[in-house]
Amino acid sequence: MSGSRTKSRLVVEIALWCSTLLILIPLYFVIVNSLKSATEVQMMTAKLPAVFHFNNYVEVLKKANVPRAFMNSAIFSISSIVVCAVLSSMASYILVRRNTRINGMIFNLFLVGMIAPMNMVTTFKLMKTLHLINSYYGIILLYAASFIPFTIFLYNSFIRNLPTDLDEAGVIDGAGPLRRYISILFPLLKPVTATAMVINFVGCWNDFVFPLYFVTESSKWGVILLLYQFIGAYYSRHDLLFAGATMIALPTLIVYLLGQKYIISGMTAGAIKG
Template sequence: MKRKSATRTVIEVALWLSTLLIFIPLYFVIVNSLKSATEVQMLTAKLPTVFHFENYKTVLQNANVPRAFLNSAIFSFSSIIVCAVFSSMASYILVRRKTRTNGLIFNLFLVGMIAPMNMVTTFKLMKALNLINTYSGIILLYAASFMPFTIFLYNSFIRNLPADLDEAAVVDGAGPIRRYASILFPLLKPVTVTAMVINFVTCWNDFVLPLYFVTQSDKWGVILQLYQFIGAYYSRHDLLFAGAMLIMAPTLIVYLLGQKYIISGMTAGAVKG
């Protein structure tokens, strides 16, 4: 018993130390974002002598952040919703209809998790479809890039759902769409939230796709907009830290709102039901 207690104590200490590795950089960014331009040059973890909240106001005014936040919100929320709906529907068919073709399709999605996107081919396709510099184009592109990982999560989760649910629904006269919408999708809440949170963070922090496929500055997301801001204010570290906090805040909020579902969603497929 004493050995188990000592082991548990060591594990708890290790977890607290791991937590500090995350919170110390966060504290460093918060503190330096509230310092003056002169004081922040020292790059210390000391509290500022005077809290300069106007740093955030300067970033919001000079970097056109409100518009960039709106663009990123449109890209992120729209793409994760589209991805969740189509990925769950595809996974439902791939799991319930066990055919050789469906097995091949699922393996192709797995390849999409490791194969890099060919930017030249993708750009030519987007241009041919008149999707460059459009909200619909970047949303569909994000949704497509998220689908391999999201289908993988859904596939593992749906495999553990009893097929008796489908059989009972068929007896009651429910068609495929009704079985999916009324029975299956509500049961996918943990894995759906998990996929949405992960995909939201990825989309919000992405720099590459807007750089290639959005050339109009009024449609830039927050990352690309603040990157241009850094170029203009590269010597103002106080403003850079303030900008970093503004970028970080939405992802932290989304993660905190969905954290109770993340562990269950990620581990559900690893446990036999």
């Protein structure tokens, strides 16, 4: 019996290592080729460069407006995930604690938002009517709105497993709903909040569609649109393209590595609490 378990565990570990290599090998290929000369990159091999050309990154910084694009993407990503986390946690708190038929219907509508695609024509007309095209506020609210259904789904399953005794203790102490949310509930939501923020940050940072449709001023482009423009301008310079792709992917990689333990705990906490 123990021998079969050992074999099963070994098979699972081998499968996980193979899955990991599927991610690490392309990442290694991009990073290594970003440090090669233009001639070496044309060979498209996975060998280390004869000389490490770190000047490729310097050249990308000079030829593309990378700092501005990084700032724009940071503004879009950080602001939208904060707005989404606050609104989603507050909405989930009410939807869970006030278990009425109307609140159940509202929650189901949010679930539909996870499945139904966004109509870009209608959204563009609404954004234009509200004068939110080429606006930081408009893009931030758009991202926050698109992340809210999934984030509410995460919060909802987590809050359902928090004991109502905490709310009752707050009521006895004279705390209102907002005070109970700020002082009692939100500090307990750290795992699921970190999970939602990391996932939404990666989604916002790597998004191509919203900036393409709703940002026409190049000064407000994020890193993905900048890379798209850079590919068109320097199509034959694969060394610079690899360097630009590495620079753009680095923030999401760092955020994911820092938040991976919260992602695991946040995804499972709602199922094991109680």
